[in-house]
Amino acid sequence: MKIDPNSNADLSAQIAKSIRDAIISGDLIVDQRLPSEAELSDQFDVSRPTVREALKRLAAQSLIRTQRGATGGAFVNKLSFEEAYPQQITTSTLLLSMNAVSFETACEARYTLERSCAPLSALRRTADHLATMRAEIHRQSQPGLTDEAFCASDVAFHRALVDGAGNPVLSYQLAGAVEAMQPLMNMITFSARDRAKIIELHTALADALEANNATGVDTALAGLESYTTNLAKSVMEKRKNKA
Amino acid sequence: MKIDPNSNADLSAQIAKSIRDAIISGDLIVDQRLPSEAELSDQFDVSRPTVREALKRLAAQSLIRTQRGATGGAFVNKLSFEEAYPQQITTSTLLLSMNAVSFETACEARYTLERSCAPLSALRRTADHLATMRAEIHRQSQPGLTDEAFCASDVAFHRALVDGAGNPVLSYQLAGAVEAMQPLMNMITFSARDRAKIIELHTALADALEANNATGVDTALAGLESYTTNLAKSVMEKRKNKA
DNA sequence: GCCATTTAAATGCCAGACAATTAAATAACT
DNA sequence: AGTTATTTAATTGTCTGGCATTTAAATGGC
Numbered sequence: 001m002k003i004d005p006n007s008n009a010d011l012s013a014q015i016a017k018s019i020r021d022a023i024i025s026g027d028l029i030v031d032q033r034l035p036s037e038a039e040l041s042d043q044f045d046v047s048r049p050t051v052r053e054a055l056k057r058l059a060a061q062s063l064i065r066t067q068r069g070a071t072g073g074a075f076v077n078k079l080s081f082e083e084a085y086p087q088q089i090t091t092s093t094l095l096l097s098m099n100a101v102s103f104e105t106a107c108e109a110r111y112t113l114e115r116s117c118a119p120l121s122a123l124r125r126t127a128d129h130l131a132t133m134r135a136e137i138h139r140q141s142q143p144g145l146t147d148e149a150f151c152a153s154d155v156a157f158h159r160a161l162v163d164g165a166g167n168p169v170l171s172y173q174l175a176g177a178v179e180a181m182q183p184l185m186n187m188i189t190f191s192a193r194d195r196a197k198i199i200e201l202h203t204a205l206a207d208a209l210e211a212n213n214a215t216g217v218d219t220a221l222a223g224l225e226s227y228t229t230n231l232a233k234s235v236m237e238k239r240k241n242k243a
Numbered sequence: 244m245k246i247d248p249n250s251n252a253d254l255s256a257q258i259a260k261s262i263r264d265a266i267i268s269g270d271l272i273v274d275q276r277l278p279s280e281a282e283l284s285d286q287f288d289v290s291r292p293t294v295r296e297a298l299k300r301l302a303a304q305s306l307i308r309t310q311r312g313a314t315g316g317a318f319v320n321k322l323s324f325e326e327a328y329p330q331q332i333t334t335s336t337l338l339l340s341m342n343a344v345s346f347e348t349a350c351e352a353r354y355t356l357e358r359s360c361a362p363l364s365a366l367r368r369t370a371d372h373l374a375t376m377r378a379e380i381h382r383q384s385q386p387g388l389t390d391e392a393f394c395a396s397d398v399a400f401h402r403a404l405v406d407g408a409g410n411p412v413l414s415y416q417l418a419g420a421v422e423a424m425q426p427l428m429n430m431i432t433f434s435a436r437d438r439a440k441i442i443e444l445h446t447a448l449a450d451a452l453e454a455n456n457a458t459g460v461d462t463a464l465a466g467l468e469s470y471t472t473n474l475a476k477s478v479m480e481k482r483k484n485k486a
Numbered sequence: 487g488c489c490a491t492t493t494a495a496a497t498g499c500c501a502g503a504c505a506a507t508t509a510a511a512t513a514a515c516t
Numbered sequence: 517a518g519t520t521a522t523t524t525a526a527t528t529g530t531c532t533g534g535c536a537t538t539t540a541a542a543t544g545g546c
Contacts, residue, residue, distance in 0.1 A: 011499075024333065026340075036527060049295075049501095053299040057300065060300035066527095068507045069508025070507085072526080090304075095327055097269075099324065108410055120355065170351075254529080291532095310538095312497080313494065313540040
């Protein structure tokens with residue numbers, strides 16, 4: 001393997017790309033051991049620190065894992081949904097906060113995606129999913145709950161709804177949209193009356209889901225979306241007037 | 244800043260996490276310059292190579308960019324949708340290939356998400372989106388087209404549909420679902436008759452979109468999903484019989 | 487005042503070394 | 517023979533120190 005030292009990209013970036021491509025193309029398969037750092041240095045004709053930088057890049061994307069010791073080394077990592085979740089959420093969160101995405105746009109995306117899961121979830125949700133949702137509703141009605149905890153519970157509730165569709169790909173894609181909204185939601189402080197309204201809609205949603213009533217679920221979600229949007233609008237309005 | 248040398252995690256991973264948290268929390272803002280590698284070495288009380296490994300981890304996630312020269316250094320990167328797309332697609336592709344996700348499951352997720360965009364797109368699509376879709380349909384009907392090119396055009400067509408919803412967050416989330424399907428779609432070689440059928444459905448979809456007919460778009464998408472699923476099923480069946 | 491040169495600061499890269507970890511090979515002991 | 521303790525070898529983790537390269541700003545010459 002050879003690397004172009006005249007490219008404008010870092011050597012470590014080129015090496016990382018080379019290995020990444022090998023993983024994506026299937027030349028390197030899951031759990032396969034990569035050559036040792038010393039061997040990679042020879043193959044790519046670079047120093048060990050440079051190889052290490054390349055490997056760290058791959059590790060940051062969970063594409064490899066490393067093990068020390070005699071039989072250690074870098075191994076192609078089986079990328080699991082569990083591992084991919086946090087990265088997806090981090091990226092989505094930063095995208096929202098760094099690109100001045102309006103609350104409305106983010107909210108629309110989130111509820112659009114979530115409503116698409118509703119029919120499947122109404123069909124396939126297990127008792128487990130329902131139990132989780134009921135438990136979260138109960139938590140949300142506790143008086144002493146902080147706004148952060150309320151929002152976290154809200155996220156857990158909606159994730160149970162999405163997971164109810166029984167499609168891991170769908171759950172993964174939705175995770176980013178739902179979780180990344182949390183910081184934005186936290187900016188809206190909920191009054192007791194607002195919470196009661198949200199809990200009421202959550203209950204309606206759970207009831208419809210329990211009855212396998214897809215239309216009911218969709219209606220409840222639409223209600224949540226418009227209520228949330230209006231709430232945000234009024235909060236923003238108040239803040240603007242104060243300032 | 245101090246790092247725990249007795250943790251089981253690598254120093255570079257801990258440092259990367261520390262800086263990443265600072266970015267997420269807003270302590271470090273976009274375009275802000277991080278301390279130089281030498282300064283970071285001092286602050287975290289580690290060597291420069293270790294700091295560099297940490298920075299490469301962050302660079303792999305597009306959280307920072309580096310610049311050489313007198314006024315150079317590492318800067319907090321404004322994560323753009325354009326930058327996040329490829330990562331999202333790589334991750335989604337690997338998740339599908341490494342986790343034995345069935346074609347059916349992936350296909351269901353993809354069309355479920357895409358159908359959720361249909362109403363918005365029927366409402367908001369511009370002439371530009373329509374033109375792209377018509378152009379891709381035209382390309383798809385060229386006789387000499389390879390299967391790969393046909394699939395690539397298919398992806399472009401569907402991305403135009405999604406982009407028509409005019410919501411960047413939605414487009415981003417959908418990119419992974421749509422693009423990650425391409426390698427799976429490539430495994431199904433399309434006969435001329437299959438292509439004609441797909442083009443027919445694409446045309447119906449574009450027509451409905453042009454008429455702002457949300458229901459028509461949804462019907463066409465549902466048709467595409469069932470046709471694709473059945474096609475895949477029969478292809479798999481044939482392969483099993485051969486073997 | 488403008489252009490060429492120098493300088494300084496920073497990242498990019500390398501060589502060599504040592505520490506820590508781990509599994510396997512070996513030796514010692516029962 | 518079998519089990520346990522020790523040694524050994526391979527590998528990653530980390531450090532030191534250095535040089536090359538790039539870039540913008542400071543300096544100097546015209």
